[in-house]
Amino acid sequence: NAGVTQTPKFQVLKTGQSMTLQCAQDMNHNSMYWYRQDPGMGLRLIYYSASEGTTDKGEVPNGYNVSRLNKREFSLRLESAAPSQTSVYFCASSERARQALSYEQYFGPGTRLTVT
Amino acid sequence: QKEVEQNSGPLSVPEGAIASLNCTYSDRGSQSFFWYRQYSGKSPELIMFIYSNGDKEDGRFTAQLNKASQYVSLLIRDSQPSDSATYLCAVNMKGQGFSFIFGKGTRLLVKP
Numbered sequence: 001n002a003g004v005t006q007t008p009k010f011q012v013l014k015t016g017q018s019m020t021l022q023c024a025q026d027m028n029h030n031s032m033y034w035y036r037q038d039p040g041m042g043l044r045l046i047y048y049s050a051s052e053g054t055t056d057k058g059e060v061p062n063g064y065n066v067s068r069l070n071k072r073e074f075s076l077r078l079e080s081a082a083p084s085q086t087s088v089y090f091c092a093s094s095e096r097a098r099q100a101l102s103y104e105q106y107f108g109p110g111t112r113l114t115v116t
Numbered sequence: 117q118k119e120v121e122q123n124s125g126p127l128s129v130p131e132g133a134i135a136s137l138n139c140t141y142s143d144r145g146s147q148s149f150f151w152y153r154q155y156s157g158k159s160p161e162l163i164m165f166i167y168s169n170g171d172k173e174d175g176r177f178t179a180q181l182n183k184a185s186q187y188v189s190l191l192i193r194d195s196q197p198s199d200s201a202t203y204l205c206a207v208n209m210k211g212q213g214f215s216f217i218f219g220k221g222t223r224l225l226v227k228p
Contacts (some may be wrong), residue, residue, distance in 0.1 A: 007161075033216075040220065041220065042204070042218045042219060042221060043160070043204065043218040044218075044221035045215070045216065058215075088170070090160070101214075103148070103163065103208060104150075104162055104207075105150075105162065105216065106162065107157050107159040107160050109139055109157060109158070110158075110159050
């Protein structure tokens with residue numbers, strides 16, 4: 001049981017290049033998320049997918065697109081990378097807890113992206 | 117603008133002491149509250165969550181919630197050097213189960 005996995009772990013892009021960050025979870029969770037974490041800014045939600053077949057914008061969606069490929073996989077695409085997108089990207093998944101009041105999120109190991 | 121505020125620290129405590137980490141939130145509609153621990157260079161790891169006023173204990177950790185004061189805290193008893201990390205507070209709004217607002221985190225240092 002690997003939990004949440006992300007690839008790649010590190011990536012360097014030049015401005016204007018595109019790439020896709022991959023995320024997969026094996027916990028049979030319905031919901032998946034993409035966050036970015038910047039120094040002094042905390043975790044900010046980029047996009048989320050409440051269930052297979054649906055995606056919604058989070059706090060900072062500009063410059064990104066997502067695809068919920070199936071229940072396990074949720075990818076994040078940068079179409080034209082910019083230096084402002086240099087960050088650590090975390091994927092997470094969650095399921096509603098038994099008490100039905102909380103969504104316990106479990107995070108992947110992260111991708112460190114540098115855009116030059 | 118919904119906000120979650122934490123003191124950035126570092127909060128320095130001696131080994132064996134109680135560490136108290138605090139978090140305030142702006143939206144009274146907030147329903148569930150989470151504490152995550154994040155070691156340097158690693159991903160956030162869920163410690164515990166709370167959604168009812170009062171205390172919730174799990175081993176050395178106690179979460180405290182006061183909705184009237186819009187305040188949630190995490191107490192770590194018998195602090196160990198291995199507890200040195202950044203602690204993130206996250207808030208989930210009622211009716212928006214997929215919308216989490218994270219604080220910027222408090223860095224805790226436990227000195228031997």
